[in-house]
Amino acid sequence: MSLEITTKLTGTLLQVKLTGRLDAIEAPALEQELTAIPAGSQNIELDVSELSYIASAGLRSLLMAKRTADKQNVELVIKDPQQAIKEVFDITGFNKFLKIIYSEQEAEPLAAPQGFYPLRPVQRWLVDTHFHKANSTMMNVGALGKLDDSVDMERLAEAVNGVLNAHDVFRCRLVFHPDTGEICQRFDGSVKKIVVETLSEEAFAQRKLELEKPFQLIDRPLYRIYLMVTPSGKFIYEDFYHAIMDGTAICLLFWREMDMRYQGKKIRRQAGSYADYVLEEHRELQTGAEEGHDYWRQQLAGFDTQKHLPPMDRQDDGKWHESQVICEIQNIRHDFFRERGTNEHSFMLGAAMLAMAKVTGEKEVIMSWVHHARNSAKELRLMGLMLNQLPIRSTLREDMTAAQFLQSVEAKVQQGLSYARSLDAVYNEDLEGECASFILQKNTDAKAAFVLDGKPITIQDMPANKRSAAENVLDIALTALDDGSYTLTLTYDASRYSETMMQRYATAFDEMLLAMQAEDRCLAEILS
Structure with a gap:
C-alpha cells in the first residue's frame, strides 16, 4: 500500500495523518508536505497510528521536518505509533529527540x-x-x-x-x-x-x-x-x-x-484521565450548588420507613442479615421497548415505585434510582467508578393514567440528572438513610456469559460479600438478559423481612409491568 497523507489545519494546530508505508519512494512527498508549514501554525501533530512500515528514508524525512519546525518555533509531535514503528524509533534513537505521545496521554493532567x-x-x-x-x-x-x-x-x-x-x-x-x-x-x-x-x-x-x-x-x-x-x-x-x-x-x-x-484489534482512542474527571467534578462542586442541595433535601424530606418501605413482618433485632429472592419476570420482554419506543429505564423504575405503593398502601413513594452516570461519549469509555444514586419522589394521584405517571417519572429523572453534581449533600448528610434502591442492569451481571476470542469464560466463583456495601434495607435489581427476558433480584435485610414479604413485592412488580402497558389505565384501578 502506498502512503496516503491527509492534513487538517485547525487554528494554530496542523494535523497530519499517515496511512500505509513510508518507504524511500514515498518519503520525498512527506518531506515536502512537512517542510511547507502553513503560516501561523504553532503545533504539528503527526498521527502515525495507521503507518505500518517506515524505512530509513522515512526517518530522514521526519528528521528534516523536525529541524524545519524547530527553526520556525513550531512543536512537532508523533502520535500513536504502532509497536513495530515504536521499535524502530527506539532502536535508532529517534525516540530521544522526537516527542512521541499516545492518545490517552494527550491532555495535560489538571494540577492537584x-x-x-x-x-x-x-x-x-x-x-x-x-x-x-x-x-x-x-x-x-x-x-x-x-x-x-x-x-x-x-x-x-x-x-x-x-x-x-x-x-x-x-x-x-x-x-x-x-x-x-x-x-x-x-x-x-x-x-x-x-x-x-x-x-x-x-x-x-x-x-x-x-x-x-x-x-x-x-x-x-x-x-x-x-x-x-x-x-x-x-x-x-x-x-x-x-x-x-x-x-x-x-x-x-x-x-x-x-x-x-x-485478539490484536485496534483500541479506540482512550477517553482520558479519571484523575482529571475527579478534579473537574470537585471544582464544579466548589463553585456552589446550594440550589441542588436544597432540591435533594426536599426530595428526601420526611422519609419514613413505615411509609416508604414494605411493611416489616419480622422482629428487627438490630442485627442486619442479608438474604435474596430471585424471580423470573413473566409480564414483559425487551421487544416491548423496541416496538413502543418507550424509555426502558423510566418504565422499570415506575413499575418498581408502583409496586412499592401497592405493598405499602401509600400514595407517596421515595426510591433511589442507581444511574450509571456516564452521560457523554467521553464518559461512556472512561474506566472508573461513575455510579450515582438519584432519590426520586413521586406522589401518586388516582386520576393519573399509566402514561401520565410514566411522564411524571421521566420528568423527575431528568430533573434529578440536572442536579446530579450536587449529590454530595445526599452522601455527606446521609439523607438517603434506609431508602430502597432500584437498578436496571444490562450486561453487567458477573454471572453472565463472558467470552474471550469468541470462547466462553465460565464464571465459577465470586467473592462472598460477607456484609452488604451499605447494609441497605432493600436493593431492587432488574437484570436484562441476552434472550430478551428479565430477572428480578431482591437483596434485603432478613432481620426485618421474610421471604414471603419479598415474594409479595416481586409479584406486585411483575403485575405493575403488565398494568403499565395499558397506557390509559388509571392508577386507582392499577393499585386497587
Whole structure:
C-alpha cells in the first residue's frame, strides 16, 4: 500500500495523518508536505497510528521536518505509533529527540495540590461505609473464571497488562492527606506486571481462600488479577475495589478491552484521565450548588420507613442479615421497548415505585434510582467508578393514567440528572438513610456469559460479600438478559423481612409491568 497523507489545519494546530508505508519512494512527498508549514501554525501533530512500515528514508524525512519546525518555533509531535514503528524509533534513537505521545496521554493532567485528589462524593460514601466494617469483603467486585483450553495465557497476560497501563484508575491509591488527615487519593501508584502462574491443585485451593480476604485500603493496589494454570485447567481471577470500579467499567469496559487486545484489534482512542474527571467534578462542586442541595433535601424530606418501605413482618433485632429472592419476570420482554419506543429505564423504575405503593398502601413513594452516570461519549469509555444514586419522589394521584405517571417519572429523572453534581449533600448528610434502591442492569451481571476470542469464560466463583456495601434495607435489581427476558433480584435485610414479604413485592412488580402497558389505565384501578 502506498502512503496516503491527509492534513487538517485547525487554528494554530496542523494535523497530519499517515496511512500505509513510508518507504524511500514515498518519503520525498512527506518531506515536502512537512517542510511547507502553513503560516501561523504553532503545533504539528503527526498521527502515525495507521503507518505500518517506515524505512530509513522515512526517518530522514521526519528528521528534516523536525529541524524545519524547530527553526520556525513550531512543536512537532508523533502520535500513536504502532509497536513495530515504536521499535524502530527506539532502536535508532529517534525516540530521544522526537516527542512521541499516545492518545490517552494527550491532555495535560489538571494540577492537584501536591498530587492529592479528593474522593468523589460516592467514593467517600463507599469508603466511609467500608471503614465501619474494615474486615468485610463487601466491596470486593470480582469473579473467578475458567478459560477455554485453547487460550494463549501469555497473550492474555499481555492484553491484561495493556489495559492496566492504559488507564490511570489502576494507579489509584487511597492515602491520608498529610495536612488534613482526610482520606484522599493519588494516581501515581505503580502497576505491577501480571504474569502467568502454574499452580498445583493444592496451591490453587489456597489461592482461592486468599481471594476471599478484604482489600487493604491504605496505599495499596485497589485491584487484584491472577492468571493461573492448574492440572484442571486455565483460570482468570479479576477483583476490583468497588470505590474505583463499577459494574459497567468492569464488564463493559475492562473485559471488552481485554478481549480486543487479546485478539490484536485496534483500541479506540482512550477517553482520558479519571484523575482529571475527579478534579473537574470537585471544582464544579466548589463553585456552589446550594440550589441542588436544597432540591435533594426536599426530595428526601420526611422519609419514613413505615411509609416508604414494605411493611416489616419480622422482629428487627438490630442485627442486619442479608438474604435474596430471585424471580423470573413473566409480564414483559425487551421487544416491548423496541416496538413502543418507550424509555426502558423510566418504565422499570415506575413499575418498581408502583409496586412499592401497592405493598405499602401509600400514595407517596421515595426510591433511589442507581444511574450509571456516564452521560457523554467521553464518559461512556472512561474506566472508573461513575455510579450515582438519584432519590426520586413521586406522589401518586388516582386520576393519573399509566402514561401520565410514566411522564411524571421521566420528568423527575431528568430533573434529578440536572442536579446530579450536587449529590454530595445526599452522601455527606446521609439523607438517603434506609431508602430502597432500584437498578436496571444490562450486561453487567458477573454471572453472565463472558467470552474471550469468541470462547466462553465460565464464571465459577465470586467473592462472598460477607456484609452488604451499605447494609441497605432493600436493593431492587432488574437484570436484562441476552434472550430478551428479565430477572428480578431482591437483596434485603432478613432481620426485618421474610421471604414471603419479598415474594409479595416481586409479584406486585411483575403485575405493575403488565398494568403499565395499558397506557390509559388509571392508577386507582392499577393499585386497587
